[in-house]
Amino acid sequence: MKLENATEQPKLARARWYDDACGTAMALELVGERWSLLIVRELMFGPRRFGELKTGLPGISANVLTQRLEGLESSGILMRRKLPPPASVQVYELTRLGYAAETVIKELGRWAAQSPLHDPTLPLSAASIMLSFRTMLDAERARGIDAVIGFRFGEEAFRAQLSGGEIRIARGEPDDAALVFSGTPVELAAVVYGGAPLDTIGVEGDGALAARFVTLFPLPDKLA
Numbered sequence: 001m002k003l004e005n006a007t008e009q010p011k012l013a014r015a016r017w018y019d020d021a022c023g024t025a026m027a028l029e030l031v032g033e034r035w036s037l038l039i040v041r042e043l044m045f046g047p048r049r050f051g052e053l054k055t056g057l058p059g060i061s062a063n064v065l066t067q068r069l070e071g072l073e074s075s076g077i078l079m080r081r082k083l084p085p086p087a088s089v090q091v092y093e094l095t096r097l098g099y100a101a102e103t104v105i106k107e108l109g110r111w112a113a114q115s116p117l118h119d120p121t122l123p124l125s126a127a128s129i130m131l132s133f134r135t136m137l138d139a140e141r142a143r144g145i146d147a148v149i150g151f152r153f154g155e156e157a158f159r160a161q162l163s164g165g166e167i168r169i170a171r172g173e174p175d176d177a178a179l180v181f182s183g184t185p186v187e188l189a190a191v192v193y194g195g196a197p198l199d200t201i202g203v204e205g206d207g208a209l210a211a212r213f214v215t216l217f218p219l220p221d222k223l224a
Contacts, residue, residue, distance in 0.1 A: 050066075050092070157171065
């Protein structure tokens with residue numbers, strides 16, 4: 001029996017690379033170009049402007065970012081919309097299909113962290129470290145913690161709800177947080193993943209909770 005296409009839209013913005021019905025091949029068709037999956041990562045916590053995406057991905061040129069955004073939009077991974085007044089600016093936002101890629105990104109991150117080539121000291125964005133917390137949280141270590149924790153990286157702020165061995169993170173001011181970390185994503189990563197002293201970053205609030213929080217995200221063992 002011949003399988004029919006479910007819909008004519010969306011369409012790839014270019015010719016197919018693989019002509020392969022495998023789901024893995026289709027995934028690479030959708031997000032396999034350089035930078036594409038990292039753009040999706042940057043959008044996991046809500047809509048972003050073009051300039052904000054560029055800031056989160058400092059190695060990408062404006063031209064390449066434009067091309068990748070157009071390709072992801074054409075493939076149904078993201079969409080453009082205009083914020084209402086007074087902002088009235090264009091933003092990029094993931095579709096339901098785009099948000100569904102979070103599991104893929106997390107599993108890829110956990111898998112790649114097992115490589116001896118992984119270097120956790122390299123630069124990373126605010127969205128990257130927030131997603132790493134959702135990836136690396138050890139539910140057993142987090143047992144018994146029920147708290148709101150905040151993060152401030154310059155103009156970017158996040159609110160995390162840690163409870164039941166799970167962590168939910170969203171952009172926004174952490175006004176009700178028992179603890180707020182401040183600094184840069186690299187500085188926070190150095191404490192959480194590199195063993196740097198806690199006093200190398202800003203900590204406001206529950207010091208005991210801060211000391212415990214930074215131990216909740218063990219990296220997986222390396223695989224030779």
